[in-house]
Amino acid sequence: MSETLYCGHCGEPIAGGGHDACAERLRMEPPRFCTHCQRRMTVQVTPTSWTARCVEHGVTSSP
Amino acid sequence: MSTAAQETAETTAEDRDILAIAREQVLERGVPLTEDQILRVMRTSDEALTDLLALAHEVRMKWCGPEIEVEGIVSIKTGGCPEDCHFCSQSGQFTSPVRSVWLNVPELVKAAEQTAATGASEFCIVAAVRGPDERLMTQMREGVKAIKAAVDIEVAASLGMLSQEQVDDLVDMGIHRYNHNLEAAKSFFPQVVTTHSWEERWETCLMVRESGMELCCGCLVGMGETVEQRAELAAQLGELQPDEVPLNFLNPRPGTPFGDLPLMESSEALRTIAAFRLALPRTILRYAGGRELTLGDLGTRDGLLGGINAVIVGNYLTTLGRDPKEDLKLLEDLKMPIKALSSSL
Numbered sequence: 001m002s003e004t005l006y007c008g009h010c011g012e013p014i015a016g017g018g019h020d021a022c023a024e025r026l027r028m029e030p031p032r033f034c035t036h037c038q039r040r041m042t043v044q045v046t047p048t049s050w051t052a053r054c055v056e057h058g059v060t061s062s063p
Numbered sequence: 064m065s066t067a068a069q070e071t072a073e074t075t076a077e078d079r080d081i082l083a084i085a086r087e088q089v090l091e092r093g094v095p096l097t098e099d100q101i102l103r104v105m106r107t108s109d110e111a112l113t114d115l116l117a118l119a120h121e122v123r124m125k126w127c128g129p130e131i132e133v134e135g136i137v138s139i140k141t142g143g144c145p146e147d148c149h150f151c152s153q154s155g156q157f158t159s160p161v162r163s164v165w166l167n168v169p170e171l172v173k174a175a176e177q178t179a180a181t182g183a184s185e186f187c188i189v190a191a192v193r194g195p196d197e198r199l200m201t202q203m204r205e206g207v208k209a210i211k212a213a214v215d216i217e218v219a220a221s222l223g224m225l226s227q228e229q230v231d232d233l234v235d236m237g238i239h240r241y242n243h244n245l246e247a248a249k250s251f252f253p254q255v256v257t258t259h260s261w262e263e264r265w266e267t268c269l270m271v272r273e274s275g276m277e278l279c280c281g282c283l284v285g286m287g288e289t290v291e292q293r294a295e296l297a298a299q300l301g302e303l304q305p306d307e308v309p310l311n312f313l314n315p316r317p318g319t320p321f322g323d324l325p326l327m328e329s330s331e332a333l334r335t336i337a338a339f340r341l342a343l344p345r346t347i348l349r350y351a352g353g354r355e356l357t358l359g360d361l362g363t364r365d366g367l368l369g370g371i372n373a374v375i376v377g378n379y380l381t382t383l384g385r386d387p388k389e390d391l392k393l394l395e396d397l398k399m400p401i402k403a404l405s406s407s408l
Contacts, residue, residue, distance in 0.1 A: 010317070011160065028355060029382045032160035042164045046174040047135035047181070047377035048387065 006038045078111035089341050096341045098298035104338040105290045116369030119337035126344040130402040132373035134185035135178025138380040139166045144191040146258045152316035153191035159318035171206040175214040181376050181387040184404040187219035194224040207236045224267045230274045240277035243267045248296035251288045281309035285327030297342040312353030329362045340370025349373035
């Protein structure tokens, strides 16, 4: 798997920081951006889980 | 000042007057508050909040009983909606990061199974659309049939505005309850949605109410409406007489016109819950989206002891909720039994 470069919430580069609020948001919502390539993902939320799919990097699921 | 007795001592004469009226009218006689009375309740002081919540809880226990209805929801069609509801991350008109996606029938059945496993009696299938097209109605027909064959749960739907033919189709599918929210007071609606009218929503609600399906019609508060408009909304819902009112609190979504609005104050949210209960004494009043952010754990508990008698457990359509186990534990702690399947409140 490639390196984590982007914020899953806002899609901006994580280098330089400033994503504390995004991290807090990600406690209550699934990621919308691929952390490897910044693409918007297709996200499906179900009552007790979620999946997020990047066309390049595949599927990420809730823990 | 922290005890209930001290708080009561600081309430105003106006607080005490409207609470006494509500006690006699709503609690004793089951007559909903009028719009003017709802407004007076919504203007009560913070010092009266404890007494107000206690009264709303008494009203709920007397006219609805102790049971809590538990529901799970899922989005069958997410994003790409042509409408411009300013609070919604699923509108295709805003720069929201939510992308369009459909749930297939096996995934729908799995979501219903997840919901049933929490002890919920209701499973609502929601689509981000103006109204259903033939593709969506076909998907619903197949999905509902598969769910009913596999899962012991009532199926509800929320598919936007309907024609009479679509209402009849949903009845034939065995849909138990249909959700279509007013969202906002009639006077505030044009500031929330411009692609359809409040009256169009009202018309769909009337058709559903006449169809034999239960009507679920709720709203979203904290969008910048005035307290007068909030009272107007509660009165309009009272006039419609839905079986259920889901109460959402704005969770400002990035990229939407309301994305930068502040969260509603928790005391204001609790006062709204109690006022809605006094306006709708016999209705299922459900915690819906935004409660986790607006109320937190303590406020959630206060609302359950202040008029709420139904919850959405687990995740929402595009955001996450609390772990269902936490909500179920809270209900157990509060000695509030979960409504069993096929019983009525």
